[in-house]
Amino acid sequence: MSAINFQMQQRNAANTAWDDLNPKTLGANVAIADSNEQFTATTVEGALSELFTNASSGKALIKTAITGKGGTLSDANGDGIYTHQELANGVNSIKQGGGNAVETDVVSGKIFTNADGVLRTGSATITSLGGKRFASGSVVVDSHYYANVTGLSFTPKIIILMLQSNPDCFTIVNQYSALFTGNLINLGGDGGEENKRAIGSTFNMEVISLTSNGFNLPIVKNYGNSVGSLVDWWAFD
Structure with missing residues (x-):
């Protein structure tokens, strides 16, 4: 229901007073001001359609990013549209890293992660690793x-x-x-x-x-x- 931009009155059935009428207006017929120029559409219905499309596109991008990083997603109702909670669960399913290596275990200058997922830089030398030059x-x-x-x-x-x-x-x-x-x-x-x-x-x-x-x-x-x-x-x- 659009905002009320005008009001009509008619006599009540007993003809003793006036009743206020607030007619329903189609969103397609109601213009939006869009002072911040956020929409391409110029009507309420068009703006709502844009919002839905943008949200769906954004969810699709997030879904692709999650699965591309090895995460998993569960669509509880099987409608192919993931809720925000389902997307959040998918992000949390992405494996940050693995192993227990620390800086002194990895050759100097090489970047790696362990189970905490933090990027680290190795500091080990051939000698410290037990090798011979x-x-x-x-x-x-x-x-x-x-x-x-x-x-x-x-x-x-x-x-x-x-x-x-x-x-x-x-x-x-x-x-x-x-x-x-x-x-x-x-x-x-x-x-x-x-x-x-x-x-x-x-x-x-x-x-x-x-x-x-x-x-x-x-x-x-x-x-x-x-x-x-x-x-x-x-x-x-």
Whole structure:
């Protein structure tokens, strides 16, 4: 029923007084002021239709967002139109996250959540997670038959050098024992790897240099002239 914009009177049945009449007016025939310009419609009926359509569209968007996030919805009366409470229940059904990881469990800089659903940033390092740092590369053998590497982000503890031109020429060292440098020789048979044995020399630790960011190690020199040759290296924390 629209608001009363006018009033009519007629004599009562006893013709003793006037009765006030408030005629019903169709919403389609009643204009709206819409001073805030909220509606496209210009009548009460049109504005009500817009409100219903916008509410239905809004509910449909919320429903899609809920199911898109893995939430579930229940339509109690099966009419395909979800109530506000049903939509609220759907939002609450969305899983926030899972697990029990904390910042120190996740690699530094990586974003994650646990059961509370709060975004967190990992702070763990390879070392704090129990891992070992590793680096590799190539370097030219200097005039003293040494391979010198700097710029590592850790102090190397185990190092392997291998001459590119002859992979059987190698150097192996760790910080707790003497360095071994030598080459593999074929002991006969079919020439397979199982018939090769290492020969060479074990050096005192004084001939090598392990620093906080690199190393300086000799490569075997009794196999031709390796000066100026490329050596592949692997260093482990």
